[in-house]
Amino acid sequence: xSNYTIGVDMGGTNLRVxxxxxxxxxxxxxxxxxxxxxxxxRVIDDMCSSIQQLVQKHAGAKLLGIGIGVPxxxxxxxxSVRAAANLPGWAGFPVRAEIExxxxxxxxxxxxxxxxxxxxxxxxxxxSVNDMAMLTLGTGVGGGLVLGGxxxxxxxGMGGEFGHFTVEPEGHPCGCGSRGCLEQYAxxxxxxxxxxxxxxxxxxxxxRMTELSSKGIYELAMQRDPGALQIFRRMGRALGIVxxxxxxxxxxxxxxxxxxxxxxxxxxxxxxxEELKARSVVYATTSSDSAKKAIITQATLGSDAGLLxxxxxxxx
Amino acid sequence: xSNYTIGVDMGGTNLRVxxxxxxxxxxxxxxxxxxxxxxxxRVIDDMCSSIQQLVQKHAGAKLLGIGIGVPxxxxxxxxSVRAAANLPGWAGFPVRAEIExxxxxxxxxxxxxxxxxxxxxxxxxxxSVNDMAMLTLGTGVGGGLVLGGxxxxxxxGMGGEFGHFTVEPEGHPCGCGSRGCLEQYAxxxxxxxxxxxxxxxxxxxxxRMTELSSKGIYELAMQRDPGALQIFRRMGRALGIVxxxxxxxxxxxxxxxxxxxxxxxxxxxxxxxEELKARSVVYATTSSDSAKKAIITQATLGSDAGLLxxxxxxxx
Numbered sequence: 001x002s003n004y005t006i007g008v009d010m011g012g013t014n015l016r017v018x019x020x021x022x023x024x025x026x027x028x029x030x031x032x033x034x035x036x037x038x039x040x041x042r043v044i045d046d047m048c049s050s051i052q053q054l055v056q057k058h059a060g061a062k063l064l065g066i067g068i069g070v071p072x073x074x075x076x077x078x079x080s081v082r083a084a085a086n087l088p089g090w091a092g093f094p095v096r097a098e099i100e101x102x103x104x105x106x107x108x109x110x111x112x113x114x115x116x117x118x119x120x121x122x123x124x125x126x127x128s129v130n131d132m133a134m135l136t137l138g139t140g141v142g143g144g145l146v147l148g149g150x151x152x153x154x155x156x157g158m159g160g161e162f163g164h165f166t167v168e169p170e171g172h173p174c175g176c177g178s179r180g181c182l183e184q185y186a187x188x189x190x191x192x193x194x195x196x197x198x199x200x201x202x203x204x205x206x207x208r209m210t211e212l213s214s215k216g217i218y219e220l221a222m223q224r225d226p227g228a229l230q231i232f233r234r235m236g237r238a239l240g241i242v243x244x245x246x247x248x249x250x251x252x253x254x255x256x257x258x259x260x261x262x263x264x265x266x267x268x269x270x271x272x273x274e275e276l277k278a279r280s281v282v283y284a285t286t287s288s289d290s291a292k293k294a295i296i297t298q299a300t301l302g303s304d305a306g307l308l309x310x311x312x313x314x315x316x
Numbered sequence: 317x318s319n320y321t322i323g324v325d326m327g328g329t330n331l332r333v334x335x336x337x338x339x340x341x342x343x344x345x346x347x348x349x350x351x352x353x354x355x356x357x358r359v360i361d362d363m364c365s366s367i368q369q370l371v372q373k374h375a376g377a378k379l380l381g382i383g384i385g386v387p388x389x390x391x392x393x394x395x396s397v398r399a400a401a402n403l404p405g406w407a408g409f410p411v412r413a414e415i416e417x418x419x420x421x422x423x424x425x426x427x428x429x430x431x432x433x434x435x436x437x438x439x440x441x442x443x444s445v446n447d448m449a450m451l452t453l454g455t456g457v458g459g460g461l462v463l464g465g466x467x468x469x470x471x472x473g474m475g476g477e478f479g480h481f482t483v484e485p486e487g488h489p490c491g492c493g494s495r496g497c498l499e500q501y502a503x504x505x506x507x508x509x510x511x512x513x514x515x516x517x518x519x520x521x522x523x524r525m526t527e528l529s530s531k532g533i534y535e536l537a538m539q540r541d542p543g544a545l546q547i548f549r550r551m552g553r554a555l556g557i558v559x560x561x562x563x564x565x566x567x568x569x570x571x572x573x574x575x576x577x578x579x580x581x582x583x584x585x586x587x588x589x590e591e592l593k594a595r596s597v598v599y600a601t602t603s604s605d606s607a608k609k610a611i612i613t614q615a616t617l618g619s620d621a622g623l624l625x626x627x628x629x630x631x632x
Contacts, residue, residue: 145565145566147463155569155608156567156598156608157567158564158598161565164564164596164597165561165565166557166560166561168485169484169553169557177594177597178595178597179595237485241482241485244480244494245481245561248474249475249476249478249562249565250461250470250475251470251471251473252470252471253471279494281493284493286472292472
């Protein structure tokens with residue numbers, strides 16, 4: 001067997017661990033539920049025992065390293081989670097040191113959206129380019145930037161936080177402390193919030209829903225319900241504004257949109273492209289058959305992007 | 317004499333040409349008025365004869381190349397000016413080919429703000445960093461991005477157009493085709509336009525001005541005139557919003573603000589920093605004595621940034 005790495009994708013729902021070889025072939029994977037309600041220690045126990053299980057099973061091959069993607073802001077220096085809205089009790093905890101203590105080996109800890117971007121660049125839609133950015137539409141809006149084939153970290157390890165670009169200066173308050181961030185209009189959470197706002201304003205179709213979910217609201221939009229359609233137009237407009245900033249500022253060959261809420265592409269993409277064309281003269285004037293026209297496209301690895309990107313980290 | 321390059325800064329008012337050595341020492345410079353009203357050919361004549369004059373005078377040394385900064389969007393492939401609001405009759409003209417034909421040698425043509433960024437990185441405030449961005453507040457708002465010590469061009473040579481980041485989605489129409497771009501709130505032109513708007517709304521102090529200029533409006537603000545102060549608060553707010561986007565997206569060690577309108581720093585900077593802190597959690601939470609705190613600062617080379625940056629182009 002060839003050399004391999006272990007990648008870990010610690011999601012809010014699933015904890016996934018995989019052994020991946022240098023060509024990107026998954027040798028073996030373990031999927032568990034993330035037992036967040038049982039506490040931080042339990043989740044780290046599960047993670048470490050899954051890693052050890054894979055290491056023992058593949059003892060004949062050379063383990064090159066371990067990469068872990070975590071849904072939070074990582075302090076690269078201390079290896080602790082600086083802030084993680086979806087991991088109660090994790091903020092400030094020295095995760096990397098604790099995992100390294102248990103495994104008796106070094107690990108690389110990274111923000112999940114940065115890791116997913118690396119996964120899409122390595123084995124997904126970004127394979128053919130060296131420079132790309134990604135937006136991950138989930139509970140929040142994550143982001144990642146790859147320049148010259150590598151994750152662009154920035155001085156504080158925070159480069160790529162496109163989800164906190166301002167869309168509406170006086171818009172909805174954001175968890176980051178600002179107002180009107182992209183995250184407040186283009187995350188699954190935002191879709192549900194905008195639906196609640198629309199219901200308060202009397203949107204009939206949405207009011208009849210028994211349970212509000214971004215998936216249900218999308219299905220309603222696909223039935224051409226005006227209130228639901230309007231929500232995805234707002235989402236598309238916010239994405240178009242931020243994509244225009246990104247095209248004007250970075251002029252990359254590719255921008256990838258992933259995460260669960262990208263499944264509503266049909267509902268938000270028309271407005272997104274309209275807004276992008278109106279706001280970026282470069283995008284608007286580059287002819288569509290030019291090799292230099294920015295490609296705005298969906299991610300192709302789905303939830304594997306984070307797992308494969310994490311496995312890629314020790315190879316960089 | 318050591319090896320040298322020739323840099324050209326073609327401004328709307330002055331045409332400046334300099335011979336610069338590899339250490340950044342200016343060996344000799346020629347300053348002429350830019351005779352835009354006498355037509356394109358005359359300006360190119362003046363430029364080429366100044367270059368030839370310097371080449372003949374320094375025939376004993378080795379000329380490494382010629383770099384030219386032009387206030388417009390440059391098509392890097394064809395070497396023509398794609399759009400230039402301040403150079404009537406230049407759009408679409410193959411400037412590079414025409415200059416090369418006259419001089420019988422290759423030249424490098426580049427957007428003036430990109431070139432000024434390179435100048436500040438080489439010999440100005442950015443000397444100590446490898447990565448930086450710059451905003452040039454002039455007739456418009458230009459921008460430039462330097463990553464790893466080099467200008468970041470992007471696939472279409474358009475990377476660094478931070479002046480066209482959206483600040484107000486439904487704001488003032490911009491020459492680029494979008495609305496509410498930074499340029500509409502932070503350029504010298506915008507300062508005068510906002511003053512006109514304020515006068516129409518009855519601003520007393522501004523109404524008494526005999527001639528509206530950004531310099532005069534700044535002086536009025538320094539006398540604590542409420543209408544004039546409000547204009548620079550809008551300017552600072554717009555700059556703060558875009559700087560927050562840049563910090564969140566790129567996490568660079570340094571952001572430089574230059575151009576003529578940066579002289580109003582005292583009037584716009586307080587609001588700019590306030591807005592930046594409110595909108596970028598990274599900026600707000602990095603302690604001010606940390607080496608990783610983003611430095612937001614004024615350019616130091618003044619109008620020489622473009623000239624020296626142009627001379628730097630052939631050395632890259």
